[in-house]
Amino acid sequence: MRTELSAEVLSALEEATSDVVTIEAGNDLVTSGEAVSHIHYLLHGTVLRYREDKKGHRQAVGIGLHGEFLDVDSFQLRVPNYSMRSLDKAEIAKIPFDGLDALLCRFPDMVHILWTSTASESIALQYWIFRIGRLRGEGRIAHLICELAERLRQYGRFESGELNLPLRQCDYAEACGMTPIHANRCFASLRERGFVDVKRARTIHVLAESELRKLAMFNSFPVNSGGNPSGIVD
Template sequence: MLTEKFLLGRGREDLSAQEKQILEDSVAEVRSLPPRHRLVRAGQPVQTSTLLLEGFICRYMDDRDGLRQLVAVHIPGDFVDLHAFPMKRLDHDVATLGPVKVATFDHATLKTITERHPHLTQRLWFSTLLDAAMHREWIFRMGRLGAEGRVAHLFCEIYARLAMVGLAKDGCYTLPMTQPDLAEACGITGVHVNRVLRLLRERKLVTFRANTVEIMDPAGLASVGEFNPDYLYGTSATPAGAFA
């Protein structure tokens, strides 16, 4: 089932079998895309939205000098640009990190869902609000944490989210990001990311090599990143609590 990871660990159980089927039947197209491929450009009108099936996607904005600020990292099960449905256009770019597989939904189809299935609609709405909750946490990260904390927090967040959809365990996961990418996500320099990674490694908290994150001390890392997974709205059965 293509949409099996959607809201997994966040109340997907709350969807009836019929609703799950409606979602599944609403997929217009499944596509594979190469790394570093831009799906949507800021400002353009959009008629479809994208559910991420495999791989990683990011959203970002450019500053005056063309430097990027990531505003979101997406993992399988995320409805990456569902907000384009009510908004019609986006205020940021959307691009793949590594290679991905995505499912596309036509906005016309989504409109039908909103007209006929209020409860499913509310769950779709909820999924966009999860993104907003993560945005807020990113604001917190940039505003209150130093460089070390920011990187630690990001590693914790992605681990917790991947664990919820069964793509991470024992503190290990694949993350197709470079050090400059991390820098763009954390609002610091690529050079400084490197120094921070060395520190975190030396303190036996986490290592990041060859696109692989290995969290050696979850509690310690969560402490450095002041990470509390409540904002991810996982259900009680969800492994996000590993950090609690």
């Protein structure tokens, strides 16, 4: 989740950062079951969080956008229960736990900021459950598009209705609990209805956001404080 950070806190975070790494597209930065010693802050890029079954089928359980903490929960749990993979060339700040501990002493507000990030994450996951549990194919894709649009907009990166992210159709499929083939058909249907247009590779043009929202029963996404907090979709 995105968090507004004061300049002071920001520079303290920067100080606490042990490493800034660059990860090529398609590589894992965290592996499920392997203990970590730091949390990640995404400076640039897009990251997919996922769980895998024994057949190697992935289920996405989150998408990290730039400017977001990726795994604050690991600060408490130490061993991630998911893997994370960058979808493009990503730049990531690693903030070690011990540095974080020191930081929390110096800036007590930091506790609230990070803890809130964990809590927002929970709420976001509940949206995902709703999406996969209550909607059918078309609605699920629409719902995810709405979520990403909403988040990018709040970060000021949703200009001219363009969703510019490195997600492939099969990534949408993994996030929506469906086959890539079915995802493709849902995209086709949304396109036929005139709701979206896939401009070029991986750029989705949102043409009728309100229709998408209706279809997806989407209400605004909880990016720290934003929007309609009512769980009732309207």
